Amino acid sequence: MLERSTLVALIVVLGGALLLAVLNQATAAASAMHVPTYVIALAGKYLCFAMLALAVDLVWGFAGILSLGHAAFFALGGYAMGMYLMRQIGTRGVYGNAELPDFMVFLGWKSLPWFWHGFEWFGFAMLMVVLVPGVLALVFGYLAFRSRVTGVYLSIITQALTYALLLAFFRNDMGFGGNNGLTDFKDILGFNIQSDATRSALLVISAIALCAQLLVARFVVRSRFGKVLIAVRDTEARTRFLGYRPESYKLVVWVLSAVMAGIGGALYVPQVGIINPSEFSPANSIEAVIWVAVGGRGTLVGAIIGALLVNFGKTWFTGLLPEFWLYALGALFIFVTLFLPRGVMGLFTRREKLAPEPEAETPTASAAHEVTG
Amino acid sequence: MLRLPAWLMLVLLVLAPLSARAQETDDAYAALAGSAGIPSAAGFDSVRRGVEQLATSGDPRAAVVIGALQAGQLYARADRALFIKQPDGSFVDARSGAPAPDAAGLRPVRLNNAVRSAIDAALGSLRLFAPDAATRLAAAEAVFKSHDPAALPALTRALAKESDAAVKTRMQQARAAALLSSGDASEADRLAAVAMLRARGDIDARGFLASLSGQPQSVATAAAAAITAIDRQLQLWSILQSVYYGISLGSVLLLAAAGLAITFGVMGVINMAHGEMVMIGAYTTFVVQQLMRAYLPGIYAINLLLAIPLAFLVAGAIGVLVERTLIRWLYGRPLETLLATWGLSLVLQQAVRSIFGANNRDVDTPWWMSGATQLGGLTLTWNRMYIVLFAVLVLAALMAALRYTPLGLRMRAVTQNRRMAAAMGIRTPWIDALTFGLGSGVAGMAGVALSQIDNVSPNLGQGYIIDSFMVVVFGGVGNLWGTMLGALTLGIVNKFLEPVAGAVLGKIVVLVLLILFIQRRPRGMFPLKGRAVET
Amino acid sequence: MSPVEPKLSRRGLGRLGAAAATLAAVGAVRAATNEAAAQPSGGVIKVGILHSLSGTMAISETTLKDVMLMLIEQQNKKGGLLGKKLEAVVVDPASNWPLFAEKARQLISVDKCAATFGCWTSVSRKSVLPVFEELNSILFYPVQYEGQECSRNVFYTGAAPNQQAIPAVDYLMNENGVKRWVLAGTDYVYPRTTNQILEAYLKTKGVAADDIMINYTPFGHSDWQNIVASIKKFGTAGKKTAVVSTINGDANVPFYKELGNQGVKATDIPVVAFSVGEEELAGIDTKPLVGHLAAWNYFESVDNPDNKAFIDSWKTFTKNPKRTTNDPMEAHYIGFNMWVKGVEKAGTTDADAVIDALIGVSVPNLSGGYSAMMPNHHITKPVLIGEIQGDGQFNIVSQTPGLLVAQEWSPYVADTKDLIGDWRAPLRCGAFNVKTGTCTAGKKA
Structure with a gap:
């Protein structure tokens, strides 16, 4: 059985996306009900950020790993998708080179670097979307958890990781387009990437992916495995003394989370039309953590709400108060940490406590810590 | 326009009667006004020529006028008369030094790098006899940079009078450079000059030696050997230099x-x-x-x-x-x-x-x-x-x-x-x-x-925020000694990697090393001990 | 469901639903506002301003936003355009490249801006380019850039490499007899292209490969100690050496400070920069840097009445007598006046009509001449070379006698040497190969 918050989230995300897509596709541009493509692209972007937030919540909320480098996995997934999209441009690039992307022609490269091979196939690219973040997380996590790097030390080295990747991808010699990154995409699986229909479809696919991830994450944290995970989060030493191997539990959820972020990144790229190294910037990772905090750590659904809310606010304020929006955003973070320690989700549960309704159970703090039997 | 060769200038200086010299000074002053107004290559060329002429003309106000030009205080009127702006904002006539209350419609004489080099050289030879040792040192250095053979007589005279050892060495080096640049020095003099510059052994000496051409075979060989020797020495210094950069x-x-x-x-x-x-x-x-x-x-x-x-x-x-x-x-x-x-x-x-x-x-x-x-x-x-x-x-x-x-x-x-x-x-x-x-x-x-x-x-x-966190974590949270050693280690490692790997790759390598180090020492170089660890 | 499962109350549920459904609601609201905006809205023409006001690029771009606001205000005082008032729509893309694309889409499709003035970095332009092409709107891009692009929807009012880099190198070669070159840049596409072009150009002038040193540094590089030292060392090979700097933005201040402190004088090793203007120098004590050079199409120190009027109104507008002007500001000045003329010529703000009308439009620039919009959507420009003065201004030491036409496709890059852009009928192509007679990219039906 699904609890109500998850159910509502699933319905809203999926239903909302479908509704927007239908209103965009089925109504005339002049109609009052028409949803402009601008909104479709925006909503799609938010949903991808929600996937990143969900991934962060999974490791932070349930395994106590505060990752300040999760955007790295997001960006790696994005780059894998971007490489596929680059190969699809073919001869339609500026230089008309069928084999090499424009930036390589421009750098005077004669042949495709080895790591670009295979990305012309969609299947291979999708495999890489999962594998590249997954393998990096596996190696990094194995080393870090094995040597019991925890707490802020772990946070800082995840930051070092994403910072190192940022610098690496900035280098033009790396073969990923340097600062300009990958852009000028034409089509995906033969569909024009700029057409409204493709955008609507991508929005719906993102919604489906987000819902699937939510269900997977929920399944994981409610399983026996999830119980141990929460024990690790709360007292790692005690769990170890009980005979569990915390590092293995952490590693599994860490890799899963990286893969989820990677998928989010892969869906993000075709919708915003560009991927470049600034996605690796540590500030992006910190922001993802903030989405989770705003929504409510350790609630899964809260992460999604937080991502949608903060990004919506950002879009709104950058247009409405271009000179002052940073004040608003900064104040929001301070306000949330001071007055909403359990985030927006905490707001709902606390309200219940104040005005209990007949069918309401006594809510507990950070509710999702409790596990179904 | 005609540019007088240096030797011809020398001959003129010695032989010309006074009137010719005055004429030359007039020419120099007129040329100096060349670059006021719209910039042009010919204008700057004229000013440069003016500076060179004025420096060798023996005009008593040469140093003052060229100094004013260097400071950007030299102004020209449309009739090419020159004025110097005083610190209090008034003007004096450049030629005579008399106050010029009627100065109007003035435009500053513009400089470019070629003019600036000429000014440096000119002031160099004019100031070789300055009473202040520091000024003479700077002048000798300026002559070394210009290595203009025309400065040789002045250098020889200055050397004879010089009492300060450091200034004397500089002047000898300047003389060596000027000698090597002149057309009529003997081979033995040239070899001695190369040895003098080899002893100087710095980056400027190397640059000058490398620029030599048309020297006799023995001098060229000696210069090449000197360059190799200087390079070897600089190589050693560069390691120390990297340590300094790192620190x-x-x-x-x-x-x-x-x-x-x-x-x-x-x-x-x-x-x-x-x-x-x-x-x-x-x-x-x-x-x-x-x-x-x-x-x-x-x-x-x-x-x-x-x-x-x-x-x-x-x-x-x-x-x-x-x-x-x-x-x-x-x-x-x-x-x-x-x-x-x-x-x-x-x-x-x-x-x-x-x-x-x-x-x-x-x-x-x-x-x-x-x-x-x-x-x-x-x-x-x-x-x-x-x-x-x-x-x-x-x-x-x-x-x-x-x-x-x-x-x-x-x-x-x-x-x-x-x-x-x-x-x-x-x-x-x-x-x-x-x-x-x-x-x-x-x-x-x-x-x-x-x-x-x-x-x-x-x-x-x-x-700086990311670097700061790295340093604190690397050194060990809560330990100031650790922070210091962490900072110095990261700085020095970075500066030794940079020449090898480039600035970007060097930084990436440092980050990866840091990540690996934290795997080995999960609590930094100087971990806190005791119960605080688990909280 | 577990008995201890927290449940949402009905009210809470409603709230959650409401919060999350904002997404859908936005759509409806937006749709409604669109409806309103699509009507001729009381005689207003909207102009989009897409410059970062926060984040790393705010340092350069904020000024451009201000200059646009000033130009629009001035135009409104003159009676607006086509009898309507101009209205600036300012958004903050926050130095975030995907956000640039999002904001561009908003300006065009939500705010219905007739034209947009914006972007600074190449990547921000690349990010918004597909949006402008898809929605068929107009972007004026005011910054010198690497070329190799010619979009129908973009008007490039900054310099192409041949309008900045090559005249500067010529100047150093002829005036200072430079034989040895350091090409130092930030590692991104503009320096890479410029250096590639310069390297090819220098080689045609007989410079040996040994006499060219190329160095790239990351964005915001702040510790220049050993790079400056290696430049000094490179300069001791006995040939006159110069540095061509395409170092970007923030990295310049520490670079110049290090140059000054290590005593690299302009008379020994001159540095000519393509990204250092009055604005950057305002943050440095320039006394040790006197004589180092910059090549631009405009300097604040240009002496003519137009420029004086522009500087005066800028100082009045910003209420700050110390504000400087710089080259990208002049580019916006030219671009905005061209757009005004283009709209007047077309009699409408319709993008297609204005795009066609803009070609051939000629307006005064601030360097004392007229700049014209060419069929390749780039403008003609004079090239000025200035030496840094002690007061943070430039002393102009050289000016090209005429105006240079931009080469949007570089003749020094093998793959583009046969390409031209021409958006006039009947060619209407951004990359036309004159050898094969085909349009390789950017064809618009």
């Missing part, structure tokens, strides 16, 4: 991280607004300089000394305020301090942007921090030297404050065992606020130093 980078990192070592290392607050405290320190410097320029121009040179305590106070006060209003609600929730302070950093950045604008602000470097000094083959830039010194002083003061002052004692007590400290009558909330203020204040002082080497812009802090 100076390390001390910048140390300064940036020292405040964080308190707020994060000692108090456990993940203070993302740390960089903004550094930035506030830098802006305090800017404000202090502006105010002093306006109200206390007499003691402007010491503005940085005044800015240091003020930056400490301003940033420290903001730190106390932040702790009282924000951080204190979040103790025991270290990760949430991250979010709140991140929000705070956004607000502070934008606030600075609103107040001062998004552009860089101009922070002066006082004269005593500009330039560099030469120590053997080492180039030591003054600003970096002072920063190294400053970093050492800040660290020492911080350690002393923690160890020897009552406040330091209380701070340590509170961080080690809050409840016990409270039971002993320590006002822990007050101590928390002061500790956070201390950390922020130290960050503010770092801002004063960084304003000397980096942009003073709202983004200043952002550039």
Whole structure:
């Protein structure tokens, strides 16, 4: 059985996306009900950020790993998708080179670097979307958890990781387009990437992916495995003394989370039309953590709400108060940490406590810590 | 236009009657007015020629006029008459030195690099006989750079009179360079000159030797050997130089991280607004300089000394305020301090942007921090030297404050065992606020130093926050010695990798090494021991 | 469901639903506002301003936003355009490249801006380019850039490499006899292209490969100690050496400070920069840097009445007598006046009509001449070379006698040497290969 918050989230995300897509596709541009493509692209972007937030919540909320480098996995997934999209441009690039992307022609490269091979196939690219973040997380996590790097030390080295990747991808010699990154995409699986229909479809696919991830994450944290995970989060030493191997539990959820972020990144790229190294910037990772905090750590659904809310606010304020929006955003973070320690989700549960309704159970703090039997 | 060859000029100087010389001086003055007005290559060429002619004309006002030209105070009228602007704004006639109250319609004589080189050379040979030894040294160096054979007679005369050993050496080197450039020196003289330059052994000597051409075979061979010898010597120095670069980078990192070592290392607050405290320190410097320029121009040179305590106070006060209003609600929730302070950093950045604008602000470097000094083959830039010194002083003061002052004692007590400290009558909330203020204040002082080497812009802090966290974590949280060693190690490793791997790759390698190091030593170089570890 | 499962109350549920459904609601609201905006809205023409006001690029771009606001205000005082008032729509893309694309889409499709003035970095332009092409709107891009692009929807009012880099190198070669070159840049596409072009150009002038040193540094590089030292060392090979700097933005201040402190004088090793203007120098004490050079199409120190009027109104507008002007500001000045003329010529703000009308439009620039919009959507420009003075201004030491036409496709890059852009009928192509007679990219039906 699904609890109500998850159910509502699933319905809203999926239903909302479908509704927007239908209103965009089925109504005339002049109609009052028409949803402009601008909104479709925006909503799609938010949903991808929600996937990143969900991934962060999974490791932070349930395994106590505060990752300040999760955007790295997001960006790696994005780059894998971007490489596929680059190969699809073919001869339609500026230089008309069928084999090499424009930036390589421009750098005077004669042949495709080895790591670009295979990305012309969609299947291979999708495999890489999962594998590249997954393998990096596996190696990094194995080393870090094995040597019991925890707490802020772990946070800082995840930051070092994403910072190192940022610098690496900035280098033009790396073969990923340097600062300009990958852009000028034409089509995906033969569909024009700029057409409204493709955008609507991508929005719906993102919604489906987000819902699937939510269900997977929920399944994981409610399983026996999830119980141990929460024990690790709360007292790692005690769990170890009980005979569990915390590092293995952490590693599994860490890799899963990286893969989820990677998928989010892969869906993000075709919708915003560009991927470049600034996605690796540590500030992006910190922001993802903030989405989770705003929504409510350790609630899964809260992460999604937080991502949608903060990004919506950002879009709104950058247009409405271009000179002052940073004040608003900064104040929001301070306000949330001071007055909403359990985030927006905490707001709902606390309200219940104040005005209990007949069918309401006594809510507990950070509710999702409790596990179904 | 015709340019007289140097030797011809010499002949003219010796032989020409006085009238011809006066004519030449007239020509020189007229030529000097060439570049007033619309810039053109011919105009600059004319000025350069004028400078060269004037320098060799023997005109008693040559040094004054060329000096005024160098300072940008030489003005020309449409009829090519020249005037010098005095410090009080009035004009004097350049030729006679008489006041020229009727000067009007003047345009400055423009300079370009070619003219500037000519000025340097001209002033060099004119000032070889200056009464002040430092001026003569600079003049000899200028002649060395120009290595104009025309300066040879003057050099020979100056050498005969020179008593200061250092100046004498410089003059001999200048003479050697001029000799090698002249067409009619003997082979033995040339070989001696090469040996003289080989003994000088610095980068300029190497550059000059490498530029030689058309020398006799033996001289060319000797010059090549000298270049090899100098290169070998410079190679050795370059290792030391890299160590110096590393130390100076390390001390910048140390300064940036020292405040964080308190707020994060000692108090456990993940203070993302740390960089903004550094930035506030830098802006305090800017404000202090502006105010002093306006109200206390007499003691402007010491503005940085005044800015240091003020930056400490301003940033420290903001730190106390932040702790009282924000951080204190979040103790025991270290990760949430991250979010709140991140929000705070956004607000502070934008606030600075609103107040001062998004552009860089101009922070002066006082004269005593500009330039560099030469120590053997080492180039030591003054600003970096002072920063190294400053970093050492800040660290020492911080350690002393923690160890020897009552406040330091209380701070340590509170961080080690809050409840016990409270039971002993320590006002822990007050101590928390002061500790956070201390950390922020130290960050503010770092801002004063960084304003000397980096942009003073709202983004200043952002550039250092990641590095600062790396340094503190690498050294071991809560350990000031660790922070210092961490900063120096990262600085030196970085500077040795940079020439090999390039700036970007070098930094990536450092980060990867850091990640691997943390895997080996999960709590940094100097881990805290005891129960504190698990909390 | 577990008994201890927290449940949302009905009210809470409603709230959650409401919060999350904002997404859908936005759509409806937006749709409604669109409806309103699509009507001729009381005689207003909207102009989009897409410059970062926060983040790393705010330092350069904020000024451009201000200059646009000033130009629009001035135009409104003159009676607006086509009898309507101009209205600036300012958004903050926050130095975030995907956000640039999002904001561009908002300006065009939500705010219905007739034209947009914006972007600074190449990557931000690349990010918004597909949006402008898809929605068929107009972007004026005011910054010198690497070329190799010619979109129908973009008007490039900054310099192409041949309008900045090559005249500067010529100057150093002829006036200072420079034989040895350091090409130092930030590692991104503009320096890479410029250096590639310069390297090819220098080789045609007989410079040996050994006499060219290329160095790239990351964005915001702040520790220049050993790079400056290696430049000094490179300069000791006995040939006159110069540095061509394409170092970007923030990294310049520490670079110049280090140059000054290590005593690299302009008379020994001159540095000519393509990204350092009055604005950047405002943050540095320039006394040790006197004589180092910059090449631009405009300097604040240009002495003519137009420029004086512009500077005066800028200082009045910003209420700051110390504000400087710089080259990208002049580019916006030219671009905005061209757009005004283009709209007047077309009699409408319709993008297609204005795009066609803009070609051939000629307006005064601030360097004392007229700049014309060419069929390749780039403008003609004079090239000025200035030496840094002690007061942070430039002393102009050389000016090209005429105006240079931009080469949007570089003749020094093998793959583009046969390409031209021409958006006039009947060619209407951004990359026309004159050898094969085909349009390789950017064809618009």
